Amino acid sequence: MSFLTLDHISHHYFSKKSYTKALENISFSVKDGEFVALLGPSGCGKSTLLSIIAGIIDHTAGNIYINKQPLHKSKLDIGYMLQQDYLFPWKNIIDNVLLGPKIRREDSIEAKKRAADLLNQVGLPGITESYPDSLSGGMRQRAALVRTLMTDPKILLLDEPFSALDYQTKLKLEDLVWDMLQKYQKTSVLVTHDIGEAIAMSDRLILMDANPGSIAKTFEVPLELRNEKPFLARRHPKYQLLFDKVWAELDKNEIHDLQPKVVEPSNDT
């Protein structure tokens, strides 16, 4: 059953003099509980695509369906994790984590219980009163994960959530996020430029091409890798095999990715 469907999505960035086509004819669907990674060079519009799915920016053409409903009509919650934690520095951890329920005006006692439980699960017990700036990068990103999970979103959008962390922390967090997503059976879309991360975490890889952003190729991740935690998946022999295949494909596309295409409308139109 497909949970999220993108049907010929295009997006343009307009300015007075010209426009840039950021995305062109993107179509794919994500099954319930599936983990899809969007992989591509910087500037291929993958983050834009994620913002479109999150409903934060409006696409200029095409249709998106979540749970068979058009995106703008859907009342379903979407969890969004960004490159950095963006915890609000003026709020302590518990207030940061309770932001979603607060916006939705939900029962605070129950939410508090849930927050404490989730913070425990990600290994952050007893820091509810601390402020973000007293925490390490990894701890902050874990708190941000809890904030995202608090509203029990049916779909999770991860926009390079590990890119600002050091390598060790990143590997640990990959495992943690993967664990939590498995446990709560979340449908997820991960955006990354890190081939290894995409292979280790996802069930399917969608390779994107730049200028304009479009789908170049799709790779299924072998079952053996899907069922392993990211850290162990990285050591699996099949991991390297897939890595090389994706690498070769990216290499092939590199040449025409160099120049961004800015379209100047001709005068006679």
Add this chain to the structure above:
Amino acid sequence: MIHETDDQLHANYKQNLKREKQFVFSWQIVILISFFGIWELASRMYWVDPLIFSSPSEVGTVIISKFSDGSMLMHTQVTLFETVLGFLIGTFLGIMMATALWSSERFSNIMDPYLVIMNAMPKVALGPIIIVAMGPGYFSIITMGAIIAVVITTLVVYSAFREVDSNYVKVLKSFKATRSQIFKEAIFPAAIPAMISTLKVNVGLSWVGVVVGEFLVSNEGLGYLIVYGFQVFDFSLVMSSLILIAIFAALMYKVVERIEVFLMKRVG
């Protein structure tokens, strides 16, 4: 070579810091004393006309006598009251206007040229009109103190609102927050440091507004004393008022600075 321990090194560092501080402070005192000393001397020796430039001893006598009969206290209180109120109202209205501008991009675009004009306009030039409109009295003077601070506050705070990292807004939008929720949870708290730093600017501006207002209309306050002293050729009174204004403006600035440090610590 003798090796010093870590504690000794730290003690040396502290010693140097203290010495530097003492040096700076003693020079500040030297400048203060020589300013008043040379002023007194120049006046006594008739290098300058004592009738116009008065002298520190004369100014001291005036201040003491006027304070002991209570009149100076009254004038000082009036001016302080007007300045503080003008400052608070100006700051508050400025923040309100910035909020209104933020709430609608279109409204802000429409208002843009008018804000430019209001900002460029020398606000004290509006003095006579304000006085005619609001009548002579505290009201007009407080308005002068407020109006001079309000436009710049609006512009500074509005630009602070716009500079808030859009990723905070993204987080809130992913929870489907409304525009007013976005303002309350992200925009306003993130702009608090900018708002606090406008306070320091506004203090100075409110003094300008109030003193000019008192020049124009009042029969009370330090600004009035300056004009009155000028009219009756009592320059000791003018100088006394000037010195009191300098002292209180500096004190108020310091108080606001303290508040700023305190608030900044709290909002981090």
